[in-house]
């Protein structure tokens with residue numbers, strides 16, 4: 001995956017089978033599906049890959065216990081099967097994790113236990129392990145930080161956990177290996193039409209400052225919560241189909257939540273579920289569901305949301321958390337469907353939809369990270385038919401994702417790179433300076449930054465610290481401290497001057513403010 005090569009493809013190949021707009025979970029999965037079927041595929045992303053909702057998830061590869069409570073059995077079963085495929089195809093980024101639901105009333109064990117038994121049953125051959133009841137002693141063994149007061153036991157079940165942006169980068173790499181051209185910092189600014197039907201788009205490369213006109217037999221809109229802007233361009237009329245709902249996460253030190261299992265709180269005051277998930281040596285707490293009146297590229301957590309998560313989690317912890325213990329906070333936006341005519345909002349089922357609009361634009365919405373593969377399969381079936389492309393079967397069910405490796409040799413933080421860890425180690429062995437950590441409290445090395453510039457299309461300080469290394473999501477203050485070192489490595493590798501470095505740092509520090517609880 002190389003940006004200079006992608007730009008050359010854009011300049012030299014004006015005709016494509018499939019153009020995918022948006023480089024989040026949905027768009028990247030569509031590009032991978034299309035390229036692996038043999039279609040000539042171009043994916044363009046206005047920002048960096050996964051800059052939108054796809055970097056801001058709860059990091060669960062799951063069927064959705066909550067949707068089970070809503071009676072949506074088909075959705076849960078499909079997601080559980082996709083969970084199994086994802087863990088099999090990308091074992092270096094998606095792993096099995098034990099979850100525990102603590103029980104404080106006698107009926108909790110039976111009520112939640114029955115639901116979680118059904119949850120496991122629905123996963124069929126993709127089961128990650130049996131659901132079972134735990135004694136008080138065993139509950140505390142799995143969740144040592146849990147308050148023991150009035151605890152009656154717990155339920156143990158298994159689900160998946162992942163690093164969303166590492167998977168996004170690996171999906172982009174896999175798509176490129178399958179022949180797709182993928183490009184970050186390249187946004188669609190208008191559509192090309194013939195007799196009212198979309199036949200291509202104008203793409204602005206914000207790094208090079210050029211606009212390219214590309215033709216495609218099918219154009220897929222995978223812009224998530226930003227979709228209305230594209231719909232307006234495509235259909236020549238104002239379209240307001242989406243209302244954003246925000247979900248936030250807080251990240252705290254692992255000492256507040258020891259042990260390896262995750263905690264699932266089955267019912268919050270607003271009838272949602274809340275998770276505490278061990279993630280990269282920290283604990284991630286969330287999430288919320290708050291209607292917002294605008295769509296921001298960098299949404300920020302509301303004080304009321306922060307208080308909600310802290311107050312709920314403190315009901316379960318033996319040592320309570322305070323705002324000062326939070327090392328990072330991040331927010332993401334869900335696209336909720338706006339009811340036609342009524343001007344009201346309703347929760348869009350986390351099921352996906354694929355529509356071919358009057359302009360011919362193929363519009364993909366909904367779904368979740370866990371089901372992005374099946375969503376893409378459905379979208380490409382429709383797109384190929386619509387464009388009259390030669391039929392080709394979907395090949396992603398068993399397709400290994402970049403970095404796949406049979407056995408994880410790395411016991412350290414490099415394990416997340418899977419097969420690429422060997423390349424990073426080689427860089428470290430070549431020159432001692434690449435083994436230097438970029439921050440005194442974290443294991444991340446200069447070699448990883450170099451690797452990300454050379455192999456993962458990282459261009460800015462934010463690309464590295466936010467979506468490649470995740471330090472901004474784990475510890476915002478440490479990310480700000482590491483930014484000058486990271487920017488220097490980037491500048492040397494990309495041959496940029498001191499003005500560029502100053503600009504990068506200023507931009508990154510501005511973004512980082514939104515991840516700190518002041």
Ligand code: FAD
Pocket residue numbers: 021022023024025026027044045046047048049050051052053054055056057058059060061062186187188189222223224225226230246247248287331332333334366367368369370371
């Ligand atoms: P996005 O990731 O938003 O991608 C759309 C992309 O389009 C953006 O990168 C944007 O920059 C780009 N774009 C916009 N306009 C243009 C343009 N003109 N040209 C080019 N590109 C453009 N799912 C799970 O499976 N597990 C979870 O634990 C989970 N937790 C979640 C928690 C929260 C709080 C939220 C909000 C969602 C969660 N989800 C989870 C759902 C999952 O994150 C989303 O379904 C998924 O990330 C949506 O991806 P997307 O590609 O559709 O949208």
